[in-house]
Amino acid sequence: MELFLHLGAHRTGSTAFQRTLKRNGDVLAAAGTAYWGPEWMRGRDHLMLRDNGRFDTGAEAAVAEDLAATGAARLIVSDENILGSMRRNLLEGGFYAGAVARLVAYCSHLGMEPARIGLGIRDYAAYWVSAYSYLLPAKPLPDFAALKPALLAPDRGWREVIADLRGLFPRAEIMVWPLEAVQGRMRALVARFADQTPQRLRGVEKRINTAPGLAAIPAVRAIRAAEPDLNGAQMRARLAEMDLAGAPAPELFTGAERRALAARYAEDCAALAAGFADVRYLAEGRI
Template sequence: MKVILHTGAHRCATTSFQEYMRQNAQPLARQGIGFWGPHRTRGGLFHGIQPGPAPANGRDLVQRAQGRLQIQMASCRERGVQQLLVSEENMLGSVRANLRIGDLYSGAGERMARMFQAFGGAVTDAALSIRSLDSYWTSALAYAVARGHKLPSAGGLERLAQAPRSWRDVITDIACAMPGVRLHVLPFETFGSRPEAALAAVTGIEAPRTHARVRLNASLCLQDLRASVPSAVAADLPQGSGRWRPFDDAQTASLREAYADDIMWLAAGADGLATLVHDPDKQAADTNPPDIGLTRGRPDDKQRRMAGSG
């Protein structure tokens, strides 16, 4: 049985993908696809994998978590599951931690190494959704402010814009933490609204298209964001409607340039660490394009009589 870890990231339509998987659980089960989402992973399944307070009874929580996962995976095999997809964006970290530190999943390597160990080497593939850094941080800030986080200061925005860590570093950390695992990178701009295409790219099946256009947990637009926060905070938000844009033009350009560098690195092979998943509906040009229009024909040589002057 293949075990595929879908690690998010946050704010990359991960919740919508998980809802798509839940709604299509039965047709996917007929194709041998099993699914564990947050409704299951956050109910105690992953308890003890990441460091936490030591238990008073002295039990080894890591060992208990490994045993719990082995029992659950054995049950999936008995039911005929051929590919088990585990989708949990908190495997990488949290949006709150990213904003507090001002960095992009700085502990992703250590966290994914513990997850890999907990599954006992059963993980064969991993999938990571990435997004242009300017829209990622904007979405993360809107999500946090709507839940009581304070508005970012000018210095905080500048630190995010100039942070040296990008998706390339996150991908490198994940690949090093899980040696031998195939890492698939799915750009949000291509797969964010197409969960069926993302599932097909990772599993190789013909994914169902039902419930594929459900959109959950989207960022609030400015007018909705102002309505959801206290009046003192709403007064500091820009007026108008549409998407909130906290970064200035120079900061946005810097973040987009960093993302473009990440995509170029992935397209060039990512040093053998990961595979960039391309849009399945776009056909790439062949190595040798067809030779057309290289010789002159009769229409080019046709002589035309021009009217005389008299």
């Protein structure tokens, strides 16, 4: 069996990518491809990597049964949590510090290395803002100002993550795409990744899994101060009841800080376009 591994990352359009794969499961199956998305990966205890870096005893046999049951020649696995935690990224000020160990564990568990890897990337400022506003309603986070110094100069950026992938999987084809270049072209991107033609796939029209607007941040803090025991679902319900139209949005990064982060991201994209880590860079016009 051949493994194609879509790793996300978080907040780079991965949910739309996954929904497109799921919606076209019949097309993929007809081509001999099985798809395991987040619902599959996170809904089975024997596919959950524990905090000790191991899987449960006996999980290998259950995974082997799952793989045999697909009857497929190719398996696409898509779950951004394989790389690690978006919350940890924020709190540590860098991207996926434990990715190598996690990837080794997952690939050993599946019994195969990926033939193809897909990874979306995004402008640093947009990523950090999206991650913060997405996570804040679920659990308390430090004030953004306390996190910002590390976010402005992260030890691990996109190139460090990609270098890890290349070092770990020297024979794999690695596809990397900037979110800014593929918005509105998700069907073509998924087709390219899954070896399909775009005309055969059904697309996902509306935006999904978007982060709350920045205006929600003061509201979340006020609600949590008054009701500290609210869980994520209850917090989202409270926000849905509020009219935040016209509410002031905090500026998490200054203009100068955004420009500095954009410059670093531009350097990443230029290096990838020039062949960094021998990746296939799917920027505009290359999908």
